[in-house]
Amino acid sequence: xxxxxxxxxxxxxxxxxxxxxxxxxxxxxxxxxxxxxxxxxxxxxxxxxxxxxxxxxxxxxxxxxxxxxxxxxxxxxxxxxxxxxxxxxxxxxxxxxxxxxxxxxxxxxxxxxxxxxxxxxxxxxxxxxxxxxxxxxxxxxxxxxxxxxxxxxxxxxxxxxxxxxxxxxxxxxxxxxxxxxxxxxxxxxxxxxxxxxxxxxxxxxxxxxxxxxxxxxxxxxxxxxxxxxxxxxxxxxxxxxxxxxxxxxxxxxxxxxxxxxxxxxxxxxxxxxxxxxxxxxxxxxxxxxxxxxxxxxxxxxxxxxxxxxxxxxxxxxxxxxxxxxxxxxxxxxxxxxxxxxxxxxxxxxxxxxxxxxxxx
Amino acid sequence: xxxxxxxxxxxxxxxxxxxxxxxxxxxxxxxxxxxxxxxxxxxxxxxxxxxxxxxxxxxxxxxxxxxxxxxxxxxxxxxxxxxxxxxxxxxxxxxxxxxxxxxxxxxxxxxxxxxxxxxxxxxxxxxxxxxxxxxxxxxxxxxxxxxxxxxxxxxxxxxxxxxxxxxxxxxxxxxxxxxxxxxxxxxxxxxxxxxxxxxxxxxxxxxxxxxxxxxxxxxxxxxxxxxxxxxxxxxxxxxxxxxxxxxxxxxxxxxxxxxxxxxxxxxxxxxxxxxxxxxxxxxxxxxxxxxxxxxxxxxxxxxxxxxxxxxxx
Numbered sequence: 284x285x286x287x288x289x290x291x292x293x294x295x296x297x298x299x300x301x302x303x304x305x306x307x308x309x310x311x312x313x314x315x316x317x318x319x320x321x322x323x324x325x326x327x328x329x330x331x332x333x334x335x336x337x338x339x340x341x342x343x344x345x346x347x348x349x350x351x352x353x354x355x356x357x358x359x360x361x362x363x364x365x366x367x368x369x370x371x372x373x374x375x376x377x378x379x380x381x382x383x384x385x386x387x388x389x390x391x392x393x394x395x396x397x398x399x400x401x402x403x404x405x406x407x408x409x410x411x412x413x414x415x416x417x418x419x420x421x422x423x424x425x426x427x428x429x430x431x432x433x434x435x436x437x438x439x440x441x442x443x444x445x446x447x448x449x450x451x452x453x454x455x456x457x458x459x460x461x462x463x464x465x466x467x468x469x470x471x472x473x474x475x476x477x478x479x480x481x482x483x484x485x486x487x488x489x490x491x492x493x494x495x496x497x498x499x500x501x502x503x504x505x506x507x508x509x510x511x512x513x514x515x516x517x518x519x520x521x522x523x524x525x526x527x528x529x530x531x532x533x534x535x536x537x538x539x540x541x542x543x544x545x546x547x548x549x550x551x552x553x554x555x556x557x558x559x560x561x562x563x564x565x566x567x568x569x570x571x572x573x574x575x576x577x578x579x580x581x582x583x584x585x586x587x588x589x590x591x592x593x594x595x596x597x598x599x600x601x602x603x604x605x606x607x608x609x610x611x612x613x614x615x616x617x618x619x620x621x622x623x624x625x626x627x628x629x630x631x632x633x634x635x636x637x638x639x640x641x642x643x
Numbered sequence: 644x645x646x647x648x649x650x651x652x653x654x655x656x657x658x659x660x661x662x663x664x665x666x667x668x669x670x671x672x673x674x675x676x677x678x679x680x681x682x683x684x685x686x687x688x689x690x691x692x693x694x695x696x697x698x699x700x701x702x703x704x705x706x707x708x709x710x711x712x713x714x715x716x717x718x719x720x721x722x723x724x725x726x727x728x729x730x731x732x733x734x735x736x737x738x739x740x741x742x743x744x745x746x747x748x749x750x751x752x753x754x755x756x757x758x759x760x761x762x763x764x765x766x767x768x769x770x771x772x773x774x775x776x777x778x779x780x781x782x783x784x785x786x787x788x789x790x791x792x793x794x795x796x797x798x799x800x801x802x803x804x805x806x807x808x809x810x811x812x813x814x815x816x817x818x819x820x821x822x823x824x825x826x827x828x829x830x831x832x833x834x835x836x837x838x839x840x841x842x843x844x845x846x847x848x849x850x851x852x853x854x855x856x857x858x859x860x861x862x863x864x865x866x867x868x869x870x871x872x873x874x875x876x877x878x879x880x881x882x883x884x885x886x887x888x889x890x891x892x893x894x895x896x897x898x899x900x901x902x903x904x905x906x907x908x909x910x911x912x913x914x915x916x917x918x919x920x921x922x923x924x925x926x927x928x929x930x931x932x933x934x935x936x937x938x939x940x941x942x943x944x945x946x947x948x949x950x951x952x953x954x955x956x
Contacts, residue, residue, distance in 0.1 A: 443879050620745065624750075625746060627738065
């Protein structure tokens, strides 16, 4: 005998995991919903909606040049997206990718703009040194909050958020002090990287540089590591069932420190590729929030390293497309941030929807 | 020693109370959310949105208190979004909170640019004046300091005993604390867990909105981009520092305000010998140090960040 039930005729229950196909569809649904919702503020701002979206599409993917811009913008986003994805997989809430990115960039110009005679070194070693320095700096910077959590139980969300401000101030201090370019006329700007340390362009007439293949290779590598290596298994176990992981003999503390270093390092690399591949020197407006956007990228990708690539291209397309749409229609360029923020919230909802199952 | 002289200046203490006020609003708001079991990382964005809407209302001709009310309402709206996502739907409070902050911040900046497309310098308003009551000024010591504050500061400080009374002396407060500690027990008592959490998040978010509005309507007289500048995150640290107790949180906010005011004066005293960024870093670093100091005895609400779904343990 089943007890009488009140309530709506169709009820839903949650299941542990969504079927793979539905789960793969969730980001698409979220993105479409976010674009739909963003139409409301655009309409209120007086922009013609359809034209605006057509311009975003055209500006981001409509020509070879536009695609190049989108891909070069996607490069740091892949890296910050990976940084957040690996951390969140282990339930290490690294919200500090923005600060780690800046410290990575600072390390890159510190070693790459004349400290070593990189011009005389064999080809590619200069690049490698710069990139490793940035990854090391970003990784070290994330070890602090991770250690504070393990040692004192201090929540890493708050510490990483606060350290973003510290990092930016520190970079500002260096750029106005010891690391300021003497030729910059008092502007807070670093000396340019030596030519040997710059990441070469991939194609003529496009700003896509070797940072993109590097980011893609790292995404692939991280995917393999998470899927098929002992460390990857430990990371997932630490995130999903820390108590069980400890019983199984996994040293979750060490795993978390490893993840922290890896995560911070990836975010630091994002800073280095921006400097070495695109800008050539470091200023305080290097990143328009790539670190925070990494959270959106990772969430849209459902923390899957290969998904991160697709999500990064989407977010980059929104940024590049909304920039050119904003110029054409004279609408604030904050449209991009708006769409990206909406995508995050819609993805959160879509992730829930695909886990619902109707019950009779 | 002139550094100690700073501590005796009225201007220093006026500044300390002024710096503490938005933190008191924000900290009380976050405390209320967390006591009910919800971590609200939307605080930074809610404060930004509150700062903008409160200022905009006054800029468009409303009076100051209408601006404050509108800022509170903005907080309420954003809080309801956070509440729906994290309470009945039980989604990740981390991601939802960051999402709300990103959404609120970008919407605020977008709206500012749309409404004031060609404002090169931010338009100014007439902010809350200092209360300047003569009888208060006559009180030795603390009198001139308090008389230099605006009505919103008094509101913030008055809210502390109200919240203490509410949380510790009323059935409603007991219920709120119960859903934050043990929602299953609360449910068994016949309490409506979701409604209580929702109420706490709405009220808390409204307070955060007012905290933001204090910046534009009292501390400054205009809206600047990035003016909240991490104050929301500092509030989250202050809640932990204050052990989820409104009175201790107030003390923390005042200590922080005093430190920040001291840091500014120290900066002037030192001149250019130490880069100014070092001083600007100190508040953030101090917040982290404070978190480490209290970490041993921090007793988080037991159900913080645990969504409650009926019929599920």
